[in-house]
Amino acid sequence: MNRMKLPEIKRRISRPVKVGRLTMGGRSPVSVQSMANTQTSDVKATLAQINALAEAGADLIRLAVPTRDDTAALKQIVRRSPVPLIADVHFHFDRALEAIDAGAAKIRLNPGNIRDRVQVRRVIAAARSAGVAIRVGVNEGSIVERSDSAIRRRDMSRRLDELMVEKLDEYLKIFRQENFHDLVLSAKSRDAFTTIAAYRALAKRYDYPLHLGVTHAGTPQTGTVRSAAALGTLLAEGIGDTIRISFAGDPLPEVRAGLELLWSLRLRRRRGLELIACPTCGRLQMDVAPIIEAVQRAFAGMTRHVTVAVMGCVVNGPGEAADADIAVCAGKGKAILYRRGKKLRVVPQDKIVQAVLAEAKRLG
Numbered sequence: 001m002n003r004m005k006l007p008e009i010k011r012r013i014s015r016p017v018k019v020g021r022l023t024m025g026g027r028s029p030v031s032v033q034s035m036a037n038t039q040t041s042d043v044k045a046t047l048a049q050i051n052a053l054a055e056a057g058a059d060l061i062r063l064a065v066p067t068r069d070d071t072a073a074l075k076q077i078v079r080r081s082p083v084p085l086i087a088d089v090h091f092h093f094d095r096a097l098e099a100i101d102a103g104a105a106k107i108r109l110n111p112g113n114i115r116d117r118v119q120v121r122r123v124i125a126a127a128r129s130a131g132v133a134i135r136v137g138v139n140e141g142s143i144v145e146r147s148d149s150a151i152r153r154r155d156m157s158r159r160l161d162e163l164m165v166e167k168l169d170e171y172l173k174i175f176r177q178e179n180f181h182d183l184v185l186s187a188k189s190r191d192a193f194t195t196i197a198a199y200r201a202l203a204k205r206y207d208y209p210l211h212l213g214v215t216h217a218g219t220p221q222t223g224t225v226r227s228a229a230a231l232g233t234l235l236a237e238g239i240g241d242t243i244r245i246s247f248a249g250d251p252l253p254e255v256r257a258g259l260e261l262l263w264s265l266r267l268r269r270r271r272g273l274e275l276i277a278c279p280t281c282g283r284l285q286m287d288v289a290p291i292i293e294a295v296q297r298a299f300a301g302m303t304r305h306v307t308v309a310v311m312g313c314v315v316n317g318p319g320e321a322a323d324a325d326i327a328v329c330a331g332k333g334k335a336i337l338y339r340r341g342k343k344l345r346v347v348p349q350d351k352i353v354q355a356v357l358a359e360a361k362r363l364g
C-alpha cells in the first residue's frame with residue numbers, strides 16, 4: 001500500500017529471553033501464541049493441531065502436560081513441531097522436570113500451585129542447565145485459598161490486581177535468590193480493568209518480557225472484545241512482548257484474532273488479505289456479504305499483504321476505498337473495479353471475485 005509515514009507505538013524494551021529459536025522481549029516483534037486443546041499424549045492429534053496453528057501464524061504453542069504420558073509424548077512432538085513448544089505445568093513439579101528433559105523451550109509455572117521452594121529450586125536448576133525459559137504466570141484463580149469445603153479469595157479488602165502482583169513478587173524472590181532471569185511474567189484476570197492494572201504494575205516493577213492475556217474470556221465473540229479492550233490498551237502503551245487471546249473451543253480463531261490485533265496496532269507487518277468491507281446501508285446496490293465471503297476464500301492462501309475494498313454503492317464507495325490496492329464499488333448487477341484509486345473497468349456481478357483476484361496477482 002502507498003501510505004504516508006504513520007505513527008508508531010513506542011514499546012517498553014524488556015530483557016531479551018530466548019525461547020527456543022525465538023527471542024521474547026528486547027526489540028523482537030510481539031509474538032502470538034496459542035494453546036492446543038488436544039490430549040498431549042495423543043501425538044498424532046496434537047501434531048495436527050500444532051501444524052494448523054503454526055500455519056495460521058502462531059509463533060509458539062503451549063501444551064498441557066498433566067500426566068507422565070503427556071511429557072513422554074512431548075519428547076516426540078518437540079522433534080516434529082515447526083514452532084517452539086511451551087509446557088504448561090500444574091501441581092506436579094516432576095512434570096516440569098520431565099518437560100524440560102523432553103525439550104520444551106519454555107515451561108509455565110503457576111505460583112498458586114507449585115509452592116514448595118525446594119521443588120521450585122530443582123525446576124530452576126534443570127531449566128538453567130537446559131537453557132529453558134520459565135513463565136511465572138498468576139491468574140485470579142491463583143490467589144484463592146482452597147480447603148475441602150470452600151474456595152475463597154484471600155483478602156476481600158484488597159484489589160485483585162494488587163493481590164496478583166504481590167503473589168508474583170513473593171514467588172519471584174526464589175528466582176532472584178537463584179540468580180535466574182530467563183523469565184516471562186503474566187498476571188491474567190477475566191476482567192479487562194484488572195488485567196490492565198496488573199500489567200501496568202508489572203511493567204513498572206520488572207524488566208522481564210510480559211505475556212499478555214485475559215483469562216476465561218469466553219466465546220470468540222466475547223473473548224475478542226474483552227481481549228482487544230485489555231490487550232489493545234496495554235499494547236498501545238508499549239506494554240507486552242507476547243500475547244495469547246483465549247477462547248473456549250477451537251484455538252485457530254485465537255491466532256487469527258491475535259494477529260489482527262497486532263496488525264491493527266502496526267506491531268507486526270500485515271500479511272495476506274486486509275479486507276475493507278462496506279458496512280451496508282439503504283444505498284446498497286448489491287448483496288455484498290456473499291462477495292466478501294468469496295473474496296476471503298479466494299485470498300486464503302495469499303501471504304503478501306493486499307488491501308481489497310468491497311463497497312455496496314458508487315455514492316460513498318469510491319472515496320472510502322481510495323486507499324485500497326483493489327476496490328469494487330457495486331451498482332445493479334455489476335461493479336466498477338479500481339486499482340489504487342484508478343478506475344479500470346465495469347465487471348458483471350458474477351465475475352467480481354475473479355477480477356479482484358486477477359488484479360491482486362497483477363500487483364506482483
Ligand code: SF4
Nearest residue numbers: 278280281284312313
Ligand atoms: S458504501 Fe454505499 S452502501 Fe455501503 S455503507 Fe457506504 S453509502 Fe452505504
